[in-house]
Amino acid sequence: RHTTQGKMVIQPNMFLHPVLSFIDSNITLDMFYFFSLISPLFDRIFWTSKKFEGNTDKVEPWFGTPYSTKKISTSMIENWMASAPTDHLQLPAVPNMFLPTNLSLKDVQKKVKFPVLLRKSSYSKLWYKPDTMFSTPKAFVQLEFDLPDARNSSQSQVLKHIFVRLLNDYLNEYVYYAEVTGLYFYIENTFRGFEVTMFGYNHKLNILLRTVIDKIANFEVKPERFSIIKEMITKDIWNFQFRDRSELAEEYFLLILFKDLKWPWKERSEVLPRLKVEHLVEFIPIMFSRAFLECFIAGSFHPFILFLALFYLYFYIIFV
Known part of the structure; x- marks a missing residue:
């Protein structure tokens, strides 16, 4: 990252976070806090389809796109929460084949200035x-x-x-x-x-x-x-x-x-x-x-x- 860009990122952090978190506050997240938000109670689903043409009741003001909003029923949320986890929803078990484990430098036999x-x-x-x-x-x-x-x-x-x-x-x-x-x-x-x-x-x-x-x-x-x-x-x-x-x-x-x-x-x-x-x-x-x-x-x-x-x-x- 360019030096100027780095300063622009760190500067607002100095007003919001402790000294030890100036640099990494943008990437150090409270994992358990975000996991607590992964719940049907906080779901917001966007569905885009031509099937809804003529069946919408709102128009957004900038591009004139027709849309509708509908609240998810309590019974549906309860049904989701009661459902057992499926084997298809899990973190991949296969290790990442691109993950580097050796960060050593290659020996350069001859110093060259140009390709x-x-x-x-x-x-x-x-x-x-x-x-x-x-x-x-x-x-x-x-x-x-x-x-x-x-x-x-x-x-x-x-x-x-x-x-x-x-x-x-x-x-x-x-x-x-x-x-x-x-x-x-x-x-x-x-x-x-x-x-x-x-x-x-x-x-x-x-x-x-x-x-x-x-x-x-x-x-x-x-x-x-x-x-x-x-x-x-x-x-x-x-x-x-x-x-x-x-x-x-x-x-x-x-x-x-x-x-x-x-x-x-x-x-x-x-x-x-x-x-x-x-x-x-x-x-x-x-x-x-x-x-x-x-x-x-x-x-x-x-x-x-x-x-x-x-x-x-x-x-x-x-x-x-």
Whole structure:
């Protein structure tokens, strides 16, 4: 956290908490107090559905959204409280595989000021910059996929966008477990392809790396998720025309600047309705057939781990 932001957080605490709690008062919670609030007596349930259209009696003043409120009956609350706990409602018993237990630093044999190119081939580059200043057990890894066959038509670009959205969707189950242990990752579309970025404590970063690469290497198109993601992208493209004029101007400027890498939103909107699961299944091996992967590692992390992960990725995606 930036120094100024830290001051802004701590300053109000000085008026509310004892001296020893200035720093941690925002995160140190009275666990038993909050547990006491987890009760049917304090339930507030929000239900959003088109089923209620025409059956509401209130309108909120800002956006004119119709709504209704209904008090939960005493008999229902008593029924909830009398019900026995179910086995489905419990804390996960499986330990968090991303939890670091070793915070030691990796040995740096040679002090370098700039990133070093460790490996270069016809299909990849691997850059490495060890931590020689901050001495923290953390690392940063970025994988940039350059995919020529994912930008040669509006259809290929849309299919690539669906692939990246689906990949993020499949990895959602790992996001919480990674973030509570200080590991973060995100996957984004780029003009040339897509990029994977991850950073945090280095001890289990290799597990997160393998998890993400395994999802890419063994990618499976699930029809129900494909339909949902396709609908989301359709709405995004359709809503684009209603954006601010400055944003529209920026979009057309980028189209001129990157005319060989980006396709107009109108062409993409025309392609979307006819796309099916089969199109994406056939497209994925084509998309990766001429892929070029550029990788950058910074911090306290052994580059050999990334090299092995990349070998695994290329073996399964390109050669199998």
